[in-house]
Amino acid sequence: MSKTQLNYLLDAVIAVAFIASALSGVVFLFAGSGGYQGGRNPSFRTEMLGIDRAIWSDLHTWVSLVMIAGVLIHLVLHWNWIVCMTKRILSDGRKASSRREQEACPTLS
Numbered sequence: 001m002s003k004t005q006l007n008y009l010l011d012a013v014i015a016v017a018f019i020a021s022a023l024s025g026v027v028f029l030f031a032g033s034g035g036y037q038g039g040r041n042p043s044f045r046t047e048m049l050g051i052d053r054a055i056w057s058d059l060h061t062w063v064s065l066v067m068i069a070g071v072l073i074h075l076v077l078h079w080n081w082i083v084c085m086t087k088r089i090l091s092d093g094r095k096a097s098s099r100r101e102q103e104a105c106p107t108l109s
Contacts, residue, residue, distance in 0.1 A: 003077075010074055017067035024060035031056075080106045 001009075031048050048056060075082070084105035 007074075007077065010070055010077070014067055014070040014074065017063045017070060020063040021060060021067055024056055024063070027056055028060070 027048050031053065088105065
C-alpha cells in the first residue's frame, strides 16, 4: 500500500468515525438529560430509534476513540510537514534566503 493510499484510508476512517460520533451526539441531544430519576424526569428516554441508551453511549465512546486514534496517527504521519510549515510561518520573511523560500515541505506521498 502506498503512502497516499494509506493517507486516504486513514482519512476515510477518521471521517466515518466523526460522522458516527456526531450523529450519536445528536441522538443524546434530543434524548434528554439528568437521568431517569425514578420516573420523575419525563424528558429522559431509555431508548432512542429502537436502540437502548447504553448502546448509544458505547457507540459514541468507541467511535470517538477511533477518531482520536486516527487523528493522532495522521499527525504522526505528517509530523515532518507540520514542523516544516511551522518553521516557515514563524521565520522572519526578511531573513529567509530565496533558496529556502522555494523549498517545499516534505509531504506524505
